[in-house]
Amino acid sequence: MxxxxxxxxxxxxxxxxxxxxxxxxxxxxxxxxxxxxxxxxxxxxxxxxxxxxxxxxxxxxxxxxxxxxxxxxxxxxxxxxxxDTRVYPGVRDALATLRAAGCTLLVATSKPRVRALPVCAHLGLDGLLDGVFAAPDDEASTSKADVVAAALASATDAGTDRRPAVMVGDRVFDVAGAHANGIPCVGVAWGYAEPAELADADAVVRDPADLARTVLDLLRAA
CATH class of the missing domain: 1.10.150.240 (Putative phosphatase; domain 2)
Structure with missing residues (x-):
């Protein structure tokens, strides 16, 4: 299949x-x-x-x-x-490169959906994203693994195996959420991780210019 x-x-x-x-x-x-x-x-x-x-x-x-x-x-x-937020320099170009390579791009955030959607719109990322998956608006006990699972389920088509997938995040919660769902995680060093917090990530990138290449390499290996 x-x-x-x-x-x-x-x-x-x-x-x-x-x-x-x-x-x-x-x-x-x-x-x-x-x-x-x-x-x-x-x-x-x-x-x-x-x-x-x-x-x-x-x-x-x-x-x-x-x-x-x-x-x-x-x-x-x-x-x-x-x-009071902005897109990190170079991130928009990385997303455009991944889209051009045929990837489906889904936000998977612990931010409540009622705030995640306006932030994506404010940042002007709507045209680069295929969907936004977030925590419930009441911030009920939803883990990052739950959000990742929901996003992956949305991208599983009838009659196909689960698509190859990679998570990209800056915190240990992203790494754990990805691994709980059996997918690799690229850690980004420009975010809010504490020292060594991304030790279990499958790859770590320090510059957005390297993000698309690293993600595509992991997807090819999946």
Whole structure:
């Protein structure tokens, strides 16, 4: 049976977009709204990528305040933080190269869908993407592996084997989500990973100019 067009799954924050300024400023404002001590810059930066409620709990936000803190963050983010983001230089060219090579490009992000879609539109990436898969709007307990699985399922056509696929992301959650679904992951070093966080990635790229070639090499080997 035919395997169909290869699939490239793309994380959003820290992979396609430099989004930390808007996210961290909105988080700091939300903490201040609830009269909570604002975490330092490194901690706020670590929140970029995984589900926010999990990060809140990890960093000691009392459970009764988690929902209120998330709501305050969303108010600030929707009011301005959402637009304080940009596409990393060279990423748009990499996506164009992958599309020209016949790849299906799908965003797979832990960001809620209600915010992932406007961000992609704001960045002007719509014409380069074939779909956006994200966390539920209520940020219910959805792992990156769940988002990756949903994206892969959408790209499995009746009468074909599962298409060859690669995940591209900047955090350990992307690597783990890809491997949980049996696909390789390209880690990007320009995002928000801590040192050694991408140690288990199947390849690591440090320059967007090398991204398309690395992805295509992994797809050929799949």
């Amino acid at each position: 035919s395997r169909g067009r290869p699939v490239v799954l793309l994380d959003l924050d820290g992979t396609l977009s430099e989004s930390a300024p808007g996210i961290t400023a909105s988080l700091a404002a939300a903490y201040r709204d609830l009269a909570l001590p604002v975490p330092d810059a490194a901690v706020l930066r670590s929140f970029v990528g995984p589900p926010l409620t999990a990060s809140f709990r990890t960093h000691g936000v009392p459970e009764p305040l988690v929902a209120d803190l998330l709501a305050a963050y969303r108010r600030h983010y929707d009011a301005g933080g959402l637009r």
